[in-house]
Amino acid sequence: MAEFETVVVETDLLILGGGMAACGAAVEAAHWALQNGLKVALVDKAAMDRSGAVAMGLSAINQYVGLKDGANTIQDYVDYVRNDLMGITREDLVANIARHVDSTVHLFEKWGLPIWKDEKGAYVHEGRWQLMINGESYKVVVAEAAKNALLQTGVGQIFERVFIVGPLMDGERCAGAVGFSVRENKFYVFKSKATLVAMGGAVHVFKPRSSGEGMGRAWYPPWNSGSSAYFTLKAGAEMTCQEVRFIRCASRMRTDLWARGSCCSSRGRPTPPAATT
């Protein structure tokens, strides 16, 4: 049995996950941390450049409201989601996402994501809410902004290849997280004042119809192991919108078709499962 070194990391804000959500949170957090003299730590189980469900890139942005062009209103988006989910949704959360998504897309573009434009300079739509992009490096670009935000300001630390296994509890309060390195014999204890969980959903909850080498043929990545759900349950968080299930047989539309730049037209994830601690 190998000797495992215990590494204790103390921080103010702990961001668990390194995908799109965590990277976005890191950019935002770094700004306020710098202003207020706080520290941020981000923990990713993979390599940030290519971790999460956008690791492979995408050919479309699946949610853009278009407020500044008067294309849609927040209410339009809420109505669309409520209708799509047959009324089972938290409209406040949908509206909260919708009101910030345009600014997020505009930041992606500034960071370097190529978004298709027509001859008048307007975004090219694939559907009412979708924008077409050359998104091979979508995640690379977003991760780069997050790394720059955390590391260039000196407010943040990034831990890659560390797998979080559960919350660190102080009575009923979540006081951080524990995990281990998948590269070295190290056990990590992260102590934090606030913890943000963005470790993805759960794939392979149901056995796929494909078998053998086709097992990984899932719409969302097979490395989405349910860490977020487990963590938030153990931490006693309020979990909401968990009834949203996404079961698809459309995964043959992935991979090789990226070459043609026209796939991935999922209708977006209206309300991602949310939890607060």
Place this chain on the structure above:
Amino acid sequence: MPSYVNPEKCDGCKALDKTACQHICPNDLMVLDKDKMKAYNRDVTMCWECYNCVKICPTQAVEVRSYADFVPLGASATPMRSTDTILWTVKFRNGTIKRFKFPIRTTPEGKAVPDGGFESNGGLDSPLLFTEPASIGMDDVFRLKN
């Protein structure tokens, strides 16, 4: 279907402490057989064929075994990624070769500026994110009713 390593091309990234594919695989599937100095995919059933190992391999030793329904035997789709573009070579089984080139970013590598040049406003007690409302292109962010 999964990625696989062509052992004739793989040199185990011998100059490095770990292989490039091992560094990048989001599911931690790529490992190095240190005796043979060849990398391999350790669990083909958990591979998402995200192509990251294919794109990052310095010797182009990694390929993906594609689905026969749209990449039949004898055909292939191979990416070559540079710092600002990706070039896909699509080979059809009748011998036709087509190439598709796409931009992958509009800024120099490493130069993503977190605030995107947008002015910062508000404070922690405001619903505005730090680049808003400038980054929305509106005067204010939509306010939720209580």
